[in-house]
Amino acid sequence: MKNNIQTLFLSSVIAFTFLLGSCSKNNNPGDRPSVPKPDTLTTGWKKIVLDAENGFSDIFFNSNTNGYLSGKKLYRSTDGGLTWNVAANRFASNLSVTNDGKVFLASFIDTIFRSTDGGATLTGFKTPGASGFDVFFIDNNNGYYITYSGLYVTGDGGISWKKLDTPDINFVGEYSSLFFTDTNTGLVKTYDNIYKTNGSNISWKKASFPANSPAFHFQSIFVTPDNTVYVITRDGDLFKSTDVGLNFNQLKKFSASLEAFCDIHFVDNNTGYLSSDNKIYKTTDAGSTWNMVVALGEAKLTEIHFTDANHGWACGNKGTVLVFN
Numbered sequence: 001m002k003n004n005i006q007t008l009f010l011s012s013v014i015a016f017t018f019l020l021g022s023c024s025k026n027n028n029p030g031d032r033p034s035v036p037k038p039d040t041l042t043t044g045w046k047k048i049v050l051d052a053e054n055g056f057s058d059i060f061f062n063s064n065t066n067g068y069l070s071g072k073k074l075y076r077s078t079d080g081g082l083t084w085n086v087a088a089n090r091f092a093s094n095l096s097v098t099n100d101g102k103v104f105l106a107s108f109i110d111t112i113f114r115s116t117d118g119g120a121t122l123t124g125f126k127t128p129g130a131s132g133f134d135v136f137f138i139d140n141n142n143g144y145y146i147t148y149s150g151l152y153v154t155g156d157g158g159i160s161w162k163k164l165d166t167p168d169i170n171f172v173g174e175y176s177s178l179f180f181t182d183t184n185t186g187l188v189k190t191y192d193n194i195y196k197t198n199g200s201n202i203s204w205k206k207a208s209f210p211a212n213s214p215a216f217h218f219q220s221i222f223v224t225p226d227n228t229v230y231v232i233t234r235d236g237d238l239f240k241s242t243d244v245g246l247n248f249n250q251l252k253k254f255s256a257s258l259e260a261f262c263d264i265h266f267v268d269n270n271t272g273y274l275s276s277d278n279k280i281y282k283t284t285d286a287g288s289t290w291n292m293v294v295a296l297g298e299a300k301l302t303e304i305h306f307t308d309a310n311h312g313w314a315c316g317n318k319g320t321v322l323v324f325n
Contacts, residue, residue, distance in 0.1 A: 036297055036298055037297030037298055038297045039294075039295070039296050039297050040292075040294065040295040040296075040297075041293075041294055041322075042293045042294065044324050044325060045293065045294055045322055045323070045324050046082075046322065046323045046324075046325070047296070047320065047321070047322055048081070048082070048084075048320075048321045048322070048323060049318070049319045049320060049321075050069075050075065050084055050319045050321060051319040052318050052319045053319065054071055054072050054073075054319050055071055055316065055317035055318065055319070055320075056069050056070065056071040056302070056303075056315035056316065056317075056319070056320070056321065057070055057071055057092070057093055057094065057302060057303065057315070058070045058092070058093065058094045058095050058302075058303045058315070059081075059303050059305050059313045059314065059315040059321070060095050060096060060097050060305055061080075061081070061097070061305060061307050061311070061313060062097040062098065062099055062101065062307075063307065064080055064307050064308070064311045065077075065078055065079060065080045066078055066097075066101070067080075067081055067097070067305075067313065068087065068095055068097055068103060068119065069084060069315060069321065070091075070092035070093070070094065070095045070105065071091070071092075071315075072091050073086050073087075073088065073089055073090070073091070074086070074087045074088040074089075074090050074092060074095075074103075074105065074119045075087060076118055076119055080311065080323065080325060081313050081321060081323040082323065084321070087115075087118055087119030087120065088115070088119040088120065088122055090105060090107070090113060090119075090122055091107065091108070092105035092106060092107055092113070093106045093107060093108065093132065093133065093134075094106040094132075094133065094134045094135060094177075095135065096135045096136055096137050096143065097137075098137050098139070098140045098143075098157070099139070099140055100140045101116070101118070102114060102115070102116055102137075102140070102157055102158060103115040103116075103118070103119055104135045104137070104143070104145075104158055105122070105135075106132035106133060106134055106135045106145065107131070107132055108131050108132075109131065110126055110127050110128055110129055110130050110131060110132075110147075111124040111125065111126055111127065111132070112124070112125050112127060112132055112135060112145050112152075112158070112161065113125075114158045114159075125158070125160070125161050127145070127147050127152060127161070127163070129149065130147035130148055130149040130150060131147060131148055132145060132146070132147050133146050133147060133148065133175055133176045133177060134146050134176065134177040134178055136177075136178050136179060136180055136186075138180050138181075138182060138183060140157060141154075141155055141156060141157045142154070142155055142183050143157075143158060144178055144180055144186065144201075145161060146176050146177065146178050146188065147171075148171060148173045148174075148176070149171055149173075150163050150164065150166065150171060151163070151164045151166050151169070151178070151188065151201075152164065153201060155183075164201060164202050165202055166201075166202055166204055168195065168198070168203065168204035168205065168206070169188055169190070169195050169204050170190065170193065171190060172190060172191050172192070174190065174191030174192075175191065176188060176189060176190045176191070177189050177220065177221060178221075179221050179222060179223050181223055181227065181244075183201065184197055184199070184200050184201055185197055185244065186201065187207075187221055187223070187229065187244075187245045188204070189218050189220070189221040189231065190218070191217060191218065192215055192216060192217065192218065193206055193207070193218075194206070194207040194218065194221065194231060194245060194248070195207065196244065196245040196246055205246065207241070207245055207246055207247065207248055208246065208247045208248065209239065209248050209250075210248075210249060210250060213250075216233045216235075216237060217233055217234040217235065218231055218232075218233055218234075219232050219233060219234050219261055219262055219263070220232050220261075220262065220263045220264045221264070222264045222265055222266055222272070223244075223245075224266045224268070224269045224272075225268060225269055226269045227244045228240065228241065228242055228269065228286070229241040229244060229245040229248075230251075230264055230266065230272070230287060231248065231264075232261050232263075232264045232274060233261065234260060234261055234262075235261070236253060236254030236255070236261050236276065237250060237252075237253055237254075238250070238251045238252040238253070238254070238264075238274075238287060239251060240286075240287060251287050251288070252287065252288075252290070254276070254290075260276065260277050260300070261274060261275070261276045262275045262276065262301065262302045262303070263275045263301075263302060263303050263304045264304070265304040265305060265306055265312075267306045267308060267309045267312070268309065269286065270283070270284055270285060270286045271283065271284050271309060272286075272287060273293075273304050273306070273312070274290065274304075275301040275302060275303070275304050275314060275316075276301075277300050277301070278295060278296040278297070278298075278299060278300050278301060278316075279292055279294060279295050279296075279301070280292070280293050280294035280301060280304065280314060280322075281293065294314070294322065296316075296320065298318060299316050299317055299318040299320040300316050300317050300318075301314050301315070301316035301320070301322070302314075302315060302316050302317075303315050303316075306324075310324075310325065311324065311325055312324035312325075
């Protein structure tokens, strides 16, 4: 997932996965070996370790059985995440998979990759001078790709891409992501702002937050089926919008002792999940209250993905994959 811009990107969500995993205590002669801390997994969750030396940045399933995992390599599972095989020796930051099985990889280089055979063959489309951050498909043909300098769109299943003229969005070179509900209704999350389409995908309006709000480092955005929008900051400020992302109110401030919030995902209008460091939290009342459902002893988590209320996954550093079923 280096030039200066890419180094900045590494300080964001994807770097969180790999850099936190690389930190270790200095061992002096005579130090006692550290005892691994235990994992706490509530009912339904299972931990799988693929390669303890590597970390994973994204996980995406387009069915309850078929999914992909990105990091230093692209992995594929066909049994709901219980076993994984290397699909391609290609590093990717984020990925998306369409219902008809097309796989798209965002990468640090100025190329988005597409596969129609499960990752075995990758075809690249150049985005000159712009490293990619995130890719989002609305259906099998219509998708968006966000880079550090702009937004690209495809209408032919990723065969061709066009860069949109979006002067209303301030791309600052930090990690950005996006979420679309249809071809002309979407949101872009940059480092310190949220933008919503204003009638078309080339016209955007900056969202409003409560007066006197401090500067935020936004991490993840998600839109529920009833078009409620949630956004979480790195430091645990959770905001909610009921007008599809034009105005946000603070729903919750998580404890300052919790660090590095990374991802948010809802499975319906009321039930959602948050990842923070080594923990996953769950809400069943539209974000008002949250309870811890996973606490890992050693690894840190980044991405969460669900296909329905009974099938979910998470990934992180130290080769960690979590399966909920």
